[in-house]
Amino acid sequence: MNLISSNKYTVVIGLGVTGLSVIRYLLAQGVRVVACDSRETPPNLAAVQQRFPALNIQLGAFDGELLCSAHEIVISPGLSRKNPIIEQAIAAGVSVVGDVELFARAVTAPVIAITGSNGKSTVTSLVGEMAKAAGINVVVAGNIGLPVLDTLDAAIDLYVLELSSFQLESTQSLKPIAATVLNVSADHMDRYNSFMEYALTKQRIAFGAKTIVVNKQDPLTEPPFAEGVKRVCFSASQPDLKDFGFYDGHIAKGFKPLIAGCDLKIVGSHNYANAAAALALAEAANIPMEACLRALAEYGGLPHRCEFVVTVNGVDFINDSKATNVGATVAALNGFADGPQNLHIILGGDGKGADFSPLIPALKRTAKTVTLIGKDAPALAALIAQLAPELPVANESSLEQAVASAFKQATTGDCVLLSPACASLDMFSSFEQRGEVFSLAARELLA
Known part of the structure; x- marks a missing residue:
């Protein structure tokens, strides 16, 4: 391996879809990039080499000296920060971030951020449809499929991001206009030491948020550090006065019915909760309620989800x-x-x-x-x-x-x-x- 003596380079770990978006973004910013992948023959290798012939690519076992000498490491969501060589780099003072953190540093338009063990793709896509119905130039991205760095554009009015716990591990600067943890149930226990560690990782989405949207039926969605932040609740049951829920056969705000459950194309109590969460997030982002309800009535759900x-x-x-x-x-x-x-x-x-x-x-x-x-x-x-x-x-x-x-x-x-x-x-x-x-x-x- 040709070691790099200067510390003025950024290491991008992973040549998957996210890694490629990071490489494109950093090279466009004039950053010196070294790409790493633990696989000897990652699937995208030929395409990367063809598009970026001058890119320094290191394959196979990670080089601790390379990583510990980096200016910054941009880590794939699929690689845990607990990897011993990543921990070694962190101990050496190297900043380890993800693509969402790079996005957060650059974005100027407001962001709605959504996570949860379940329902996050449905709520993310639904909020995006609500914004479109209101004539807002919106982008839906993140864990739902489109890498966030590929979407940065000064013409965008609003971003709606689905974020996984893996992405949130290395994100700290997002400061969304509205954020939610929809629910927390055991998942990825092969990655986290405990259920509580997983739950607290989800809560990182609320860092700097202007409004937090909380599931009234799930206490683990309540951020432990959100004192003084505007708080709105949602549920699949009767809501409190200023919150969203399901009351008397309708999705409602307080006691005010907004749309009948039977008029929705998505069915089931979990989807009533999803609809209530989407409305709460959209209202926090000042999306007109009339447009939101129009989009909600037309929304048919996602492929592979009921x-x-x-x-x-x-x-x-x-x-x-x-x-x-x-x-x-x-x-x-x-x-x-x-x-x-x-x-x-x-x-x-x-x-x-x-x-x-x-x-x-x-x-x-x-x-x-x-x-x-x-x-x-x-x-x-x-x-x-x-x-x-x-x-x-x-x-x-x-x-x-x-x-x-x-x-x-x-x-x-x-x-x-x-x-x-x-x-x-x-x-x-x-x-x-x-x-x-x-x-x-x-x-x-x-x-």
Whole structure:
């Protein structure tokens, strides 16, 4: 390796989509960049070398001397700050940040910042639609798909950002006009030492916020350091006077009905909470309420999030592949709790060290059968056998077989629900691919 003697360089770790956006941004600013990736042959290597032929790229094991001599390190969200070499660089006084921190230093337009264990993509996209309906030049970016540094533009009036805990670990300067932690349930326990560490990482989103939007039904969404900051609450139940919630069949502000629940295209109590949160955030950013309600009435939800796929012989198939943690699946099941107990749910994948026990009460209320797939199918099977032995459980080696198995057990009026409560990478390239495989298998039953 050719070591770099000067400390006037920035190390960008990771040649994924985020890393490439950081490299483009820094080089455009005239910054001297060294790119690192722990993989010997990262997928984007050829494209990076072709676009940036003069870029110094270091592959394989990280060089501690290189990192400890850097002016700054821009870390991929996928790499923990607890990596021993990263910790060594931090101890040496090197600033370690993420792309969102670089964005925060440069952005001049107001920012709405959204995180949470579940629902953050829905709320982020919904707030973006509300801003568009009001004629605001808005960009929706972050963890939802578009790297934040690729969106910096003086013509933008408002940014709506979905932020993960991984991104928030290395962000401190964002100062959003409105920020929320929608909810906190166990996720990424393979990354964090404790549930509380994960919860507190989420709370970093409130640093410098003008308004914080708090889930009245989840005390872990209340920032511990927000004294004197404007506070608005939301919930899926009756709201207090100046807050947003669900009252008398309507999304409401206080006792004032705003839009009937039956007029929404997104359904379930979790989506009533999402709608209330979006309205609270939009109001804090001065987006006109009339435009917000118009957008809310038209909003059809996101792909792979409780998405209707097809009806086969009177059995509905619902794709909730985006439910990559226990809390998301519990929320989906609770959305069906007011109807008949008619769900045939497909669970399983990589649970990331999560506790699956919160699934059991919701399964008892809503499920007829459970079909298991993936890495953590044995753990789920053992838990259900212990805590809900009355539930019929089947194990299948593929998602296609799981779809067929669940369908065989269903009758007219039932629903086959893919809501795995697990990440997908043990069997698929992404939760999107998992959802597409499920949807294709369901449609093929029509043949």
